[in-house]
Amino acid sequence: MDYRDSPEEAQFRSRLREWLATHSREFALSGDEYWARYGQWHQALYGAGFFGLSWPREYGGQELPPVYDVILDEELAAAGAPPRPSLGYLVTGLGHHGSKELCQRFLPGLISGGERWCQGFSEPGAGSDLAALATTAVRDGDAYVVCGQKIWTSYSDVADWCLLLARTDPSAPRHKGISAFVISMHQPGIRQRPLRMISGISTEFGQVTFDEARVPAANLVGAPGDGWKLAMTVVAHEREPSTLGFTARYGKTVAALAAGLPGEPGTGRTVPAELAWAHVQTQMLYAHVRRRLSEQLDGQTHGPEGSLDKLLMTWTEQAVGHAALAVTGTGDPHGLEAYLYSRAQSVMGGTSQIQKNIIAGRILGLGG
Numbered sequence: 001m002d003y004r005d006s007p008e009e010a011q012f013r014s015r016l017r018e019w020l021a022t023h024s025r026e027f028a029l030s031g032d033e034y035w036a037r038y039g040q041w042h043q044a045l046y047g048a049g050f051f052g053l054s055w056p057r058e059y060g061g062q063e064l065p066p067v068y069d070v071i072l073d074e075e076l077a078a079a080g081a082p083p084r085p086s087l088g089y090l091v092t093g094l095g096h097h098g099s100k101e102l103c104q105r106f107l108p109g110l111i112s113g114g115e116r117w118c119q120g121f122s123e124p125g126a127g128s129d130l131a132a133l134a135t136t137a138v139r140d141g142d143a144y145v146v147c148g149q150k151i152w153t154s155y156s157d158v159a160d161w162c163l164l165l166a167r168t169d170p171s172a173p174r175h176k177g178i179s180a181f182v183i184s185m186h187q188p189g190i191r192q193r194p195l196r197m198i199s200g201i202s203t204e205f206g207q208v209t210f211d212e213a214r215v216p217a218a219n220l221v222g223a224p225g226d227g228w229k230l231a232m233t234v235v236a237h238e239r240e241p242s243t244l245g246f247t248a249r250y251g252k253t254v255a256a257l258a259a260g261l262p263g264e265p266g267t268g269r270t271v272p273a274e275l276a277w278a279h280v281q282t283q284m285l286y287a288h289v290r291r292r293l294s295e296q297l298d299g300q301t302h303g304p305e306g307s308l309d310k311l312l313m314t315w316t317e318q319a320v321g322h323a324a325l326a327v328t329g330t331g332d333p334h335g336l337e338a339y340l341y342s343r344a345q346s347v348m349g350g351t352s353q354i355q356k357n358i359i360a361g362r363i364l365g366l367g368g
Contacts, residue, residue, distance in 0.1 A: 272327060
Protein backbone atom coordinates (compact mmCIF):
# COMPACT_ATOMS: atom_id res chain seq x y z
CA MET A 1 0.00 0.00 0.00
CA ASP A 2 1.17 3.53 -0.79
CA TYR A 3 0.59 5.91 2.14
CA ARG A 4 2.21 8.92 0.51
CA ASP A 5 0.02 12.01 0.11
CA SER A 6 -1.57 12.73 -3.22
CA PRO A 7 -0.99 16.28 -4.53
CA GLU A 8 -4.37 17.34 -3.13
CA GLU A 9 -3.66 15.74 0.24
CA ALA A 10 -0.21 17.33 0.40
CA GLN A 11 -1.72 20.74 -0.29
CA PHE A 12 -4.30 20.21 2.47
CA ARG A 13 -1.58 19.11 4.92
CA SER A 14 0.52 22.18 4.11
CA ARG A 15 -2.41 24.55 4.58
CA LEU A 16 -3.28 22.87 7.89
CA ARG A 17 0.30 23.12 9.17
CA GLU A 18 0.40 26.81 8.34
CA TRP A 19 -2.85 27.42 10.22
CA LEU A 20 -1.76 25.39 13.24
CA ALA A 21 1.52 27.27 13.44
CA THR A 22 -0.38 30.42 14.40
CA HIS A 23 -3.46 29.05 16.19
CA SER A 24 -2.66 25.82 18.05
CA ARG A 25 -0.80 27.35 20.99
CA GLU A 26 -3.86 29.32 22.03
CA PHE A 27 -5.69 26.06 22.73
CA ALA A 28 -2.78 23.92 24.00
CA LEU A 29 -4.30 23.61 27.47
CA SER A 30 -4.77 20.79 29.94
CA GLY A 31 -7.15 19.80 32.72
CA ASP A 32 -10.32 21.78 33.29
CA GLU A 33 -9.00 24.68 31.19
CA TYR A 34 -8.90 22.38 28.17
CA TRP A 35 -12.51 21.29 28.65
CA ALA A 36 -13.64 24.87 29.28
CA ARG A 37 -12.39 25.91 25.82
CA TYR A 38 -13.29 22.72 23.98
CA GLY A 39 -16.24 24.37 22.23
CA GLN A 40 -14.09 27.28 21.06
CA TRP A 41 -11.54 24.84 19.62
CA HIS A 42 -14.34 23.07 17.73
CA GLN A 43 -15.58 26.32 16.21
CA ALA A 44 -12.06 27.48 15.37
CA LEU A 45 -11.34 24.25 13.46
CA TYR A 46 -14.66 24.41 11.65
CA GLY A 47 -14.31 28.09 10.78
CA ALA A 48 -10.90 27.41 9.22
CA GLY A 49 -12.26 24.52 7.16
CA PHE A 50 -10.66 21.71 9.17
CA PHE A 51 -13.64 20.02 10.82
CA GLY A 52 -16.40 17.83 9.42
CA LEU A 53 -14.13 16.89 6.53
CA SER A 54 -15.75 13.57 5.59
CA TRP A 55 -19.34 14.39 6.54
CA PRO A 56 -22.22 15.31 4.16
CA ARG A 57 -21.91 18.69 2.51
CA GLU A 58 -25.62 19.46 2.89
CA TYR A 59 -25.18 19.56 6.67
CA GLY A 60 -21.95 21.55 6.74
CA GLY A 61 -19.35 18.89 5.95
CA GLN A 62 -17.01 18.66 2.97
CA GLU A 63 -17.55 15.04 1.79
CA LEU A 64 -13.82 14.37 1.52
CA PRO A 65 -12.36 10.84 1.77
CA PRO A 66 -11.65 9.69 5.36
CA VAL A 67 -7.91 9.95 4.72
CA TYR A 68 -8.28 13.71 5.28
CA ASP A 69 -9.44 13.03 8.86
CA VAL A 70 -6.29 10.95 9.37
CA ILE A 71 -4.13 13.81 8.06
CA LEU A 72 -5.89 16.17 10.44
CA ASP A 73 -5.31 13.87 13.41
CA GLU A 74 -1.63 13.43 12.54
CA GLU A 75 -0.97 17.15 12.18
CA LEU A 76 -2.88 18.07 15.35
CA ALA A 77 -0.75 15.62 17.31
CA ALA A 78 2.48 16.81 15.70
CA ALA A 79 1.65 20.44 16.53
CA GLY A 80 0.80 19.67 20.16
CA ALA A 81 -2.75 20.88 19.54
CA PRO A 82 -5.88 19.39 21.13
CA PRO A 83 -7.49 16.49 19.24
CA ARG A 84 -10.44 17.20 17.01
CA PRO A 85 -13.77 17.06 18.88
CA SER A 86 -15.01 13.48 19.06
CA LEU A 87 -18.52 13.83 17.63
CA GLY A 88 -18.50 11.36 14.75
CA TYR A 89 -20.55 8.83 16.68
CA LEU A 90 -23.35 11.40 17.14
CA VAL A 91 -23.27 12.49 13.51
CA THR A 92 -23.28 8.86 12.36
CA GLY A 93 -26.06 7.79 14.72
CA LEU A 94 -28.37 10.68 13.91
CA GLY A 95 -27.50 10.65 10.21
CA HIS A 96 -28.19 6.92 9.79
CA HIS A 97 -31.36 6.68 11.87
CA GLY A 98 -32.90 10.15 12.07
CA SER A 99 -35.55 11.49 9.73
CA LYS A 100 -34.65 14.04 7.07
CA GLU A 101 -36.31 16.72 9.17
CA LEU A 102 -34.28 15.83 12.28
CA CYS A 103 -31.03 15.76 10.29
CA GLN A 104 -31.74 19.12 8.70
CA ARG A 105 -32.59 20.63 12.05
CA PHE A 106 -29.75 19.27 14.17
CA LEU A 107 -26.75 18.13 12.11
CA PRO A 108 -25.62 21.61 10.92
CA GLY A 109 -25.35 22.94 14.49
CA LEU A 110 -23.71 19.72 15.69
CA ILE A 111 -21.07 19.79 12.96
CA SER A 112 -20.34 23.54 13.14
CA GLY A 113 -20.20 23.65 16.93
CA GLY A 114 -23.04 26.15 17.09
CA GLU A 115 -24.86 23.76 19.42
CA ARG A 116 -23.22 21.53 22.03
CA TRP A 117 -24.22 17.89 22.48
CA CYS A 118 -23.89 15.02 24.92
CA GLN A 119 -24.81 11.33 24.77
CA GLY A 120 -27.23 9.80 27.30
CA PHE A 121 -26.45 6.07 27.13
CA SER A 122 -24.69 4.73 30.26
CA GLU A 123 -26.52 4.52 33.58
CA PRO A 124 -25.42 3.82 37.17
CA GLY A 125 -26.88 0.31 36.86
CA ALA A 126 -26.30 -0.22 33.15
CA GLY A 127 -22.88 0.66 31.79
CA SER A 128 -21.54 -1.88 29.36
CA ASP A 129 -24.80 -3.84 29.72
CA LEU A 130 -26.62 -1.12 27.82
CA ALA A 131 -29.76 -3.23 27.28
CA ALA A 132 -30.34 -3.13 31.05
CA LEU A 133 -31.00 0.61 31.05
CA ALA A 134 -33.85 1.72 33.31
CA THR A 135 -34.57 5.29 32.19
CA THR A 136 -38.15 5.47 30.93
CA ALA A 137 -39.96 7.64 28.39
CA VAL A 138 -43.77 7.53 28.68
CA ARG A 139 -45.98 8.97 25.93
CA ASP A 140 -48.11 11.92 27.03
CA GLY A 141 -49.96 13.47 24.10
CA ASP A 142 -47.47 14.91 21.63
CA ALA A 143 -44.51 14.42 23.98
CA TYR A 144 -42.72 11.83 26.07
CA VAL A 145 -42.02 12.23 29.80
CA VAL A 146 -38.52 11.05 30.74
CA CYS A 147 -37.46 9.78 34.18
CA GLY A 148 -34.14 8.20 35.14
CA GLN A 149 -30.40 8.77 35.45
CA LYS A 150 -27.42 8.80 33.12
CA ILE A 151 -23.76 8.74 34.11
CA TRP A 152 -20.33 9.38 32.55
CA THR A 153 -22.10 11.89 30.30
CA SER A 154 -19.40 13.88 28.51
CA TYR A 155 -20.01 17.66 28.27
CA SER A 156 -23.35 17.38 30.08
CA ASP A 157 -22.70 20.65 31.90
CA VAL A 158 -22.48 22.67 28.67
CA ALA A 159 -24.68 20.61 26.32
CA ASP A 160 -27.68 22.10 24.55
CA TRP A 161 -28.95 18.70 23.35
CA CYS A 162 -28.64 15.07 24.34
CA LEU A 163 -28.95 11.95 22.19
CA LEU A 164 -30.86 9.91 24.75
CA LEU A 165 -31.78 6.25 25.06
CA ALA A 166 -34.85 5.43 27.15
CA ARG A 167 -37.19 2.48 27.60
CA THR A 168 -40.56 3.12 25.95
CA ASP A 169 -42.00 -0.42 26.20
CA PRO A 170 -41.24 -2.13 29.54
CA SER A 171 -43.09 -5.29 28.42
CA ALA A 172 -40.89 -5.89 25.36
CA PRO A 173 -37.68 -7.94 25.41
CA ARG A 174 -34.95 -5.72 26.81
CA HIS A 175 -33.28 -5.09 23.44
CA LYS A 176 -36.61 -4.31 21.77
CA GLY A 177 -38.25 -1.77 24.07
CA ILE A 178 -35.63 1.00 23.82
CA SER A 179 -36.09 4.21 21.84
CA ALA A 180 -33.81 7.13 20.99
CA PHE A 181 -34.59 10.83 21.35
CA VAL A 182 -33.05 14.24 20.86
CA ILE A 183 -33.87 16.04 24.10
CA SER A 184 -33.15 19.62 25.14
CA MET A 185 -30.89 19.98 28.16
CA HIS A 186 -32.29 23.45 28.90
CA GLN A 187 -35.56 22.63 30.65
CA PRO A 188 -37.02 21.95 34.09
CA GLY A 189 -36.60 18.40 35.31
CA ILE A 190 -32.95 17.99 34.30
CA ARG A 191 -30.17 18.18 36.89
CA GLN A 192 -26.47 17.77 36.17
CA ARG A 193 -23.82 16.88 38.77
CA PRO A 194 -20.14 16.98 37.75
CA LEU A 195 -17.98 13.92 38.44
CA ARG A 196 -14.44 14.56 39.62
CA MET A 197 -11.93 12.19 38.03
CA ILE A 198 -8.92 10.67 39.75
CA SER A 199 -6.69 12.84 37.55
CA GLY A 200 -8.30 15.96 39.03
CA ILE A 201 -10.45 16.90 36.04
CA SER A 202 -13.96 17.85 37.16
CA THR A 203 -15.68 19.09 34.00
CA GLU A 204 -15.38 16.23 31.50
CA PHE A 205 -18.13 13.96 32.83
CA GLY A 206 -21.41 14.42 34.65
CA GLN A 207 -24.28 12.49 36.19
CA VAL A 208 -27.61 13.63 34.79
CA THR A 209 -31.00 13.12 36.43
CA PHE A 210 -34.19 13.32 34.37
CA ASP A 211 -37.22 14.01 36.59
CA GLU A 212 -40.27 14.25 34.33
CA ALA A 213 -38.34 16.09 31.64
CA ARG A 214 -40.28 16.37 28.39
CA VAL A 215 -39.22 15.67 24.82
CA PRO A 216 -41.48 16.24 21.78
CA ALA A 217 -42.58 13.04 20.04
CA ALA A 218 -41.26 14.62 16.84
CA ASN A 219 -37.75 14.30 18.33
CA LEU A 220 -37.96 10.50 18.34
CA VAL A 221 -35.04 9.16 16.27
CA GLY A 222 -36.45 6.42 14.05
CA ALA A 223 -39.49 4.45 15.16
CA PRO A 224 -40.39 3.49 18.75
CA GLY A 225 -38.19 0.57 19.74
CA ASP A 226 -35.42 1.42 17.26
CA GLY A 227 -33.04 2.66 19.97
CA TRP A 228 -30.96 -0.51 20.06
CA LYS A 229 -30.24 -0.26 16.34
CA LEU A 230 -29.03 3.31 16.80
CA ALA A 231 -26.95 2.30 19.81
CA MET A 232 -25.17 -0.41 17.82
CA THR A 233 -24.41 2.07 15.03
CA VAL A 234 -22.98 4.52 17.55
CA VAL A 235 -20.79 2.06 19.48
CA ALA A 236 -19.50 0.48 16.25
CA HIS A 237 -18.34 3.94 15.15
CA GLU A 238 -16.83 4.71 18.58
CA ARG A 239 -14.73 1.56 18.41
CA GLU A 240 -13.10 2.36 15.06
CA PRO A 241 -9.59 3.59 15.94
CA SER A 242 -9.10 5.08 12.48
CA THR A 243 -11.74 7.68 13.36
CA LEU A 244 -10.51 8.39 16.89
CA GLY A 245 -7.21 10.04 16.07
CA PHE A 246 -5.33 8.59 19.01
CA THR A 247 -2.66 6.60 17.20
CA ALA A 248 -0.52 9.60 16.28
CA ARG A 249 -0.70 10.85 19.87
CA TYR A 250 0.41 7.52 21.27
CA GLY A 251 3.41 7.56 18.96
CA LYS A 252 4.29 11.11 19.89
CA THR A 253 4.11 10.32 23.61
CA VAL A 254 6.37 7.28 23.20
CA ALA A 255 8.89 9.34 21.20
CA ALA A 256 8.89 12.11 23.82
CA LEU A 257 9.44 9.58 26.62
CA ALA A 258 12.35 8.03 24.71
CA ALA A 259 13.88 11.46 24.07
CA GLY A 260 13.84 12.15 27.81
CA LEU A 261 15.88 9.10 28.75
CA PRO A 262 19.44 9.73 30.01
CA GLY A 263 22.23 9.11 27.52
CA GLU A 264 22.32 9.35 23.76
CA PRO A 265 20.39 7.06 21.38
CA GLY A 266 22.55 4.27 20.00
CA THR A 267 25.03 4.39 22.89
CA GLY A 268 23.71 1.38 24.79
CA ARG A 269 21.49 3.41 27.12
CA THR A 270 18.93 1.47 29.15
CA VAL A 271 15.37 1.58 27.82
CA PRO A 272 12.69 0.50 30.33
CA ALA A 273 10.82 -2.62 29.26
CA GLU A 274 7.53 -0.72 29.60
CA LEU A 275 8.66 1.87 27.07
CA ALA A 276 9.92 -0.76 24.63
CA TRP A 277 6.59 -2.59 24.83
CA ALA A 278 4.65 0.66 24.35
CA HIS A 279 6.64 1.26 21.17
CA VAL A 280 5.74 -2.22 19.89
CA GLN A 281 2.06 -1.74 20.73
CA THR A 282 1.97 1.70 19.12
CA GLN A 283 3.49 0.43 15.88
CA MET A 284 1.07 -2.51 15.88
CA LEU A 285 -1.92 -0.21 16.24
CA TYR A 286 -0.53 2.16 13.60
CA ALA A 287 -0.35 -0.69 11.06
CA HIS A 288 -3.79 -1.96 12.04
CA VAL A 289 -5.39 1.46 11.65
CA ARG A 290 -3.79 1.87 8.22
CA ARG A 291 -5.33 -1.42 7.16
CA ARG A 292 -8.72 -0.34 8.45
CA LEU A 293 -8.40 2.95 6.58
CA SER A 294 -7.58 1.08 3.36
CA GLU A 295 -10.69 -1.04 3.89
CA GLN A 296 -12.81 2.06 4.44
CA LEU A 297 -11.52 3.60 1.21
CA ASP A 298 -12.52 0.36 -0.56
CA GLY A 299 -16.07 0.75 0.78
CA GLN A 300 -15.89 -1.93 3.47
CA THR A 301 -17.81 -1.47 6.71
CA HIS A 302 -17.20 -3.22 9.99
CA GLY A 303 -19.65 -4.64 12.51
CA PRO A 304 -18.44 -6.75 15.44
CA GLU A 305 -14.87 -6.36 14.15
CA GLY A 306 -14.96 -2.97 15.87
CA SER A 307 -14.51 -4.85 19.14
CA LEU A 308 -11.09 -5.98 17.91
CA ASP A 309 -10.21 -2.38 17.17
CA LYS A 310 -11.35 -1.23 20.61
CA LEU A 311 -9.43 -3.97 22.40
CA LEU A 312 -6.21 -3.19 20.50
CA MET A 313 -6.59 0.51 21.26
CA THR A 314 -7.13 -0.23 24.96
CA TRP A 315 -3.98 -2.35 25.14
CA THR A 316 -1.97 0.36 23.39
CA GLU A 317 -3.15 3.27 25.52
CA GLN A 318 -2.55 1.36 28.73
CA ALA A 319 0.90 0.28 27.54
CA VAL A 320 1.71 3.94 26.87
CA GLY A 321 0.32 4.90 30.27
CA HIS A 322 2.51 2.31 32.02
CA ALA A 323 5.52 3.56 30.05
CA ALA A 324 4.86 7.15 31.11
CA LEU A 325 4.74 6.10 34.75
CA ALA A 326 7.89 3.97 34.42
CA VAL A 327 9.89 6.78 32.81
CA THR A 328 8.64 9.89 34.63
CA GLY A 329 7.40 8.46 37.94
CA THR A 330 4.61 9.97 39.99
CA GLY A 331 6.41 13.29 40.34
CA ASP A 332 5.64 14.36 36.78
CA PRO A 333 2.00 15.49 36.52
CA HIS A 334 1.73 14.82 32.79
CA GLY A 335 3.12 11.30 33.03
CA LEU A 336 0.91 10.49 36.01
CA GLU A 337 -2.17 11.87 34.26
CA ALA A 338 -1.41 9.78 31.16
CA TYR A 339 -1.24 6.67 33.33
CA LEU A 340 -4.38 7.45 35.35
CA TYR A 341 -6.45 8.30 32.28
CA SER A 342 -5.31 5.14 30.50
CA ARG A 343 -6.92 3.00 33.20
CA ALA A 344 -10.35 4.16 32.06
CA GLN A 345 -9.80 2.93 28.50
CA SER A 346 -10.71 -0.63 29.47
CA VAL A 347 -14.12 0.63 30.63
CA MET A 348 -15.14 3.53 28.37
CA GLY A 349 -16.91 2.66 25.14
CA GLY A 350 -17.63 -0.85 26.45
CA THR A 351 -15.45 -2.85 28.83
CA SER A 352 -12.68 -5.10 27.56
CA GLN A 353 -14.63 -8.07 28.91
CA ILE A 354 -17.62 -7.11 26.77
CA GLN A 355 -15.37 -6.76 23.71
CA LYS A 356 -13.92 -10.22 24.30
CA ASN A 357 -17.44 -11.67 24.61
CA ILE A 358 -18.43 -10.04 21.29
CA ILE A 359 -15.31 -11.36 19.59
CA ALA A 360 -15.93 -14.85 20.97
CA GLY A 361 -19.63 -14.98 20.17
CA ARG A 362 -20.10 -12.92 17.01
CA ILE A 363 -16.75 -13.39 15.23
CA LEU A 364 -15.48 -16.78 16.40
CA GLY A 365 -18.93 -18.36 16.86
CA LEU A 366 -18.16 -19.67 20.33
CA GLY A 367 -20.72 -20.29 23.05
CA GLY A 368 -23.46 -21.90 20.96
